[in-house]
Amino acid sequence: MNTLSTLFSLLSKDIKVEFRQRILTATILLFVASACFTIYQVFFAGRARVNPLVWNSLFWLVVLFSSFQVVGKSFSKELDQQFWYYFFVVRADLLILSKLIYHFIMLNLTSWLSWIFLSVFFQNPVQDVGLFTLAIELACLGLSAALTLVSAISAKAGKNSTLLPVLGFPLIIPTLLFVIKLSINALDALGWDLALPHIITLASLDCIMIALSFILFPYLWRG
């Protein structure tokens, strides 16, 4: 019970701070909106048609690039001033868990916003909404799992802005590739039978990454 309440208070602290300052939410909103608008302008100026497959790739690119905005700053505070306080009060595995959940929520916001904006500027080509939602959830889980630990690593290394993309990009490519395969299924409404192998692989990949960040983060935190 104690662990749960600690976890809850850590999480609610992050969310409350976000509600008061609204920096990250505003950043996400603006980033996604301007990215989608830029894409629209570029395609309009280039007289290129956006078919569903192009839409799909664009959608995941927007989510991918904004996910770096989401996780980028989140550990800098913890490692700066509050570090010594946290070090004595909080268990490290609870801290990473709360960060995972927080990033998961923010990434959800990002993906839904991108979906909405891209659907406004272009049409909405998604035929199987349920499957696409599942793809988004699995992607957010995977992105949050992969990038939270990498963000902690680069924050620890003290070069957050440069190291995060360099270390993060290769690590999220597997997740991204499976998600794109899955969401193509959702676009064409090919049915859940065909998508099932991708869902299982993606879910197990997510599980591996979450378990690993859970195990490894205490070692990172200790020093």
Added chain:
Amino acid sequence: MTIPLMLYVVWMGLMGKVPRLPILNETVRNLYFHVPMWFGMIFLFGASVWFSIQYLRTGNLENDTKAGSYVEIGTVFGILGLVTGMLWAKFTWGEYWSNDPKQNASAVGMMIYFGYLLLRGSLGNERDRARISSVYSIFAFSILVPLIYVLPRFTDSLHPGNGGNPGFNPYDQARYMRPVFYPAVLGWTLIGFWIGDLVIRYKTLIFKRLENVK
């Protein structure tokens, strides 16, 4: 202490000569160079991850030196594997880079480990470097494995043995090639570990000299 070590090294050096046996085929010969590179790379990275785990368990800096050196050699093997593969692909598939899932996956693997080396280079403090890079290395390796072994299974590859291409299976791989192929894998892997061992000993020497100067 040195004598068994030197014997060990000489034995490895002799073992390393085995794969250079010339077999007069055309591009098939690449099997002895390209494929063992990947075996060697994955063994070296595996060893590196093992020593990273050992470092996190024991806190002994020697383990971190080993982990870092094996990654350096493994990356060299990976680059050689990519280059030999690309040369071979130019003559068989027509392009250096033909968007093959295995090619892409290995390129991503290289990116991961360049990131690792960059991370190591950017950290001055030995303890910090050891701890942070160990964590990254374990995390990265466990993502690399599904990338290399699971993802290509979902898509057709141009590689021999995939998607109806002839090649890497017991019938096509003729009997006379196997006695060379398996020692080639072993030989290249051992060469990798031998070079890794040299690098480790060199680094340990430098480390000790620095300690003495202090």
